[in-house]
Amino acid sequence: MKYALxxxxxxxxxxxxxxxxxxxxxPAPEIARPRQEGHGxxxxxxxxxxxxxxxxxxxxxxxxxxxxLGASALIERIEIAGxxxxxxxxxxxxxxxxxxxxxxxxxxxxxxxxxxxxxxLEFVSANPNGPLHVGHGRGAAYGxxxxxxLTWAGYDVEREYYVNDAGRQMDILALSVWLRYMEVxxxxxxxxxTGYRGSYVADIARALRKSVGCDLQHPVADIxxxxxxxxxxxLMDTWIAxxxxxxxxxxxxxxGFGLDAMQADIKDDLAAFGxxxxxxxxxxxxxxxxxxxxxxxxxRASGDLYEEGGAWWFRATRYGDEKDRxxxxxxxxxxxxxxxxxxxxxxxERGFTTLIDIWGADHHGYVPxxxxxxxxxxxxxxxxxxxxxxxxxxxRGGQRAQMSTRSGEFVTLRELRAEVGNDAAxxxxxxxxxxxxxxxxxxxxxxxxxxxxxxxxxxxxARVCSVFRQLDERGLARPDLASADLxxxxxxxxxxxxxxxxxxxxxxxxxxxDREPHQIAYYLRxxxxxxxxxxxxxxFLSVDAPLRDARLALIAAARQVLANxxxxxxxxxxxxx
RNA sequence: GCGCCCGUAGCUCAAUGGAUAGAGCAACGGCCUUCUAAGCCGUUGGUUGCAGGUUCGAUUCCUGCCGGGCGUACCA
Numbered sequence: 001m002k003y004a005l006x007x008x009x010x011x012x013x014x015x016x017x018x019x020x021x022x023x024x025x026x027p028a029p030e031i032a033r034p035r036q037e038g039h040g041x042x043x044x045x046x047x048x049x050x051x052x053x054x055x056x057x058x059x060x061x062x063x064x065x066x067x068x069l070g071a072s073a074l075i076e077r078i079e080i081a082g083x084x085x086x087x088x089x090x091x092x093x094x095x096x097x098x099x100x101x102x103x104x105x106x107x108x109x110x111x112x113x114x115x116x117x118x119x120x121l122e123f124v125s126a127n128p129n130g131p132l133h134v135g136h137g138r139g140a141a142y143g144x145x146x147x148x149x150l151t152w153a154g155y156d157v158e159r160e161y162y163v164n165d166a167g168r169q170m171d172i173l174a175l176s177v178w179l180r181y182m183e184v185x186x187x188x189x190x191x192x193x194t195g196y197r198g199s200y201v202a203d204i205a206r207a208l209r210k211s212v213g214c215d216l217q218h219p220v221a222d223i224x225x226x227x228x229x230x231x232x233x234x235l236m237d238t239w240i241a242x243x244x245x246x247x248x249x250x251x252x253x254x255x256g257f258g259l260d261a262m263q264a265d266i267k268d269d270l271a272a273f274g275x276x277x278x279x280x281x282x283x284x285x286x287x288x289x290x291x292x293x294x295x296x297x298x299x300r301a302s303g304d305l306y307e308e309g310g311a312w313w314f315r316a317t318r319y320g321d322e323k324d325r326x327x328x329x330x331x332x333x334x335x336x337x338x339x340x341x342x343x344x345x346x347x348x349e350r351g352f353t354t355l356i357d358i359w360g361a362d363h364h365g366y367v368p369x370x371x372x373x374x375x376x377x378x379x380x381x382x383x384x385x386x387x388x389x390x391x392x393x394x395x396r397g398g399q400r401a402q403m404s405t406r407s408g409e410f411v412t413l414r415e416l417r418a419e420v421g422n423d424a425a426x427x428x429x430x431x432x433x434x435x436x437x438x439x440x441x442x443x444x445x446x447x448x449x450x451x452x453x454x455x456x457x458x459x460x461x462a463r464v465c466s467v468f469r470q471l472d473e474r475g476l477a478r479p480d481l482a483s484a485d486l487x488x489x490x491x492x493x494x495x496x497x498x499x500x501x502x503x504x505x506x507x508x509x510x511x512x513x514d515r516e517p518h519q520i521a522y523y524l525r526x527x528x529x530x531x532x533x534x535x536x537x538x539x540f541l542s543v544d545a546p547l548r549d550a551r552l553a554l555i556a557a558a559r560q561v562l563a564n565x566x567x568x569x570x571x572x573x574x575x576x577x
Numbered sequence: 578g579c580g581c582c583c584g585u586a587g588c589u590c591a592a593u594g595g596a597u598a599g600a601g602c603a604a605c606g607g608c609c610u611u612c613u614a615a616g617c618c619g620u621u622g623g624u625u626g627c628a629g630g631u632u633c634g635a636u637u638c639c640u641g642c643c644g645g646g647c648g649u650a651c652c653a
Contacts, residue, residue: 035596035598035599049633051633052633081596083595083596085595169652323649325650328651336652361648362647363648364581364647365581366653368580390583436582451601455615456615456616468612473612513593519591522600532616533617537617539612541612542612
């Protein structure tokens with residue numbers, strides 16, 4: 001609807017220019033939804049923005065434009081208001097057309113026409129060294145909804161999870177699992193501060209013990225050798241090296257056991273949360289296929305690498321980063337950054353025109369170096385769009401809850417889902433725009449989940465379902481909604497509801513453009529509110545048959561849009577509550 | 578210190594550079610013998626952190642302060 005009007009306006013202006021009644025080089029006409037109801041369904045400020053270039057006062061220009069827009073089936077009337085706004089009132093028949101279109105297209109209503117370009121959407125990608133916590137949950141809910149949104153907006157989208165199964169963090173998990181394994185075997189150990197101390201590690205260790213018995217047995221004292229000259233991280237590296245040396249090929253068993261257990265847990269958790277992926281991309285496969293070496297070789301060939309202090313550095317400062325970055329450490333081990341360079345190069349080579357990465361805000365300093373690496377590799381860094389999700393700050397009992405994977409003191413996503421429910425959790429997460437810091441009050445979300453706005457929206461859907469159940473119970477015939485006489489709809493609540501329905505396609509378009517699924521959530525709340533108000537003001541069943549059919553057609557359309565919108569957020573649309 | 582994000586009603590948050598800054602919760606007052614009261618209607622509540630600048634017009638863009646968060650690794 002907005003698009004049709006924008007086209008009409010553009011054509012009208014072009015025609016005036018062609019006739020010489022307006023000069024060329026005017027600003028592009030724009031059309032907007034006025035905030036104020038009395039200002040029409042759409043308004044344009046073109047007379048204001050173009051007045052100077054056109055050489056006449058805004059109100060005069062507005063009159064000319066109004067006359068030139070002439071008669072369109074879409075437009076009921078045009079008013080000139082304020083300093084020169086053109087307020088357009090859309091014909092009722094146009095809204096009736098939308099209701100009929102919704103009823104015809106059903107669960108596909110709101111899908112926009114396909115557009116060119118392939119998008120790779122990477123999100124969550126949490127290290128498989130512990131269960132997902134509520135911070136990851138925000139990225140999961142946001143990423144999954146964004147994926148659905150982009151798909152609906154006509155993009156070709158693939159969703160990917162980058163599995164960091166090759167790095168140092170996984171070695172630390174392996175060591176942690178092995179230590180717990182020895183503990184299960186009866187050995188008393190002083191568990192290191194720098195290891196993963198969550199109880200899930202012991203669970204994995206017990207399963208490992210059950211699987212391999214005593215095969216991995218070795219005195220812990222031989223591994224956890226103290227060295228006061230080293231800091232905690234360097235010390236951890238020596239322990240990992242000792243464990244690898246001691247266990248030899250069997251190290252892979254421990255490493256793989258921890259990885260597989262965590263990976264399975266994460267996959268299961270996300271699937272239960274309604275989050276879907278097209279691909280789980282293994283960092284290790286990238287290393288083993290030589291992808292990392294190849295990327296580094298390319299950078300070396302282009303003169304973007306140099307050696308200093310025994311380490312290899314990427315000249316990130318050449319590409320706008322504030323300092324150069326290590327890709328191969330002094331001990332010969334590639335950094336996470338090195339494989340990430342290879343990964344992003346590989347994404348480009350797979351033919352994606354747009355790469356969207358969703359990262360936690362704590363990684364924001366990482367953006368310039370990745371874009372820099374792409375530029376160094378001859379790729380357009382503009383293809384990479386990094387969306388940063390701010391932290392969800394947890395409050396429990398009015399106090400901030402601690403979040404630390406190492407210590408194991410965190411609220412897991414699984415706990416949140418169990419206590420709040422998937423629907424409430426997903427809606428709650430996506431109700432804030434991603435760059436907004438978010439206060440997540442666990443007590444409120446858990447104990448007073450009735451306050452969660454998700455129920456408000458779901459209830460609106462269930463209410464319509466209930467009306468149709470009543471229709472059957474009263475023995476009234478199910479009408480042919482498509483042929484209902486919608487001109488019977490003239491109550492104020494009906495006009496409001498029809499107008500809100502007419503916004504759905506625009507909301508999808510704009511939410512996808514801005515990567516802001518929260519716009520969908522707010523729209524749904526508006527739509528639910530309009531429906532609830534309508535429900536309380538008008539009777540649907542106890543009216544004459546033609547009016548009843550018209551009203552049923554309208555609320556059926558509203559129910560459909562509610563369901564489609566909730567689907568975009570991964571939230572269910574219950575038929576009763 | 579430098580970089581990024583944020584600052585809007587008592588609280589949690591919205592608002593493509595537009596007209597009188599909006600919701601929810603909280604507070605107060607109404608509405609169930611009628612399709613689900615997880616609802617509706619109404620009232621109260623604001624110097625959009627502060628000060629400048631750009632603009633016909635600024636919560637929005639720019640600059641400088643103030644306050645909070647996060648970065649600033651040969652961790653990820």
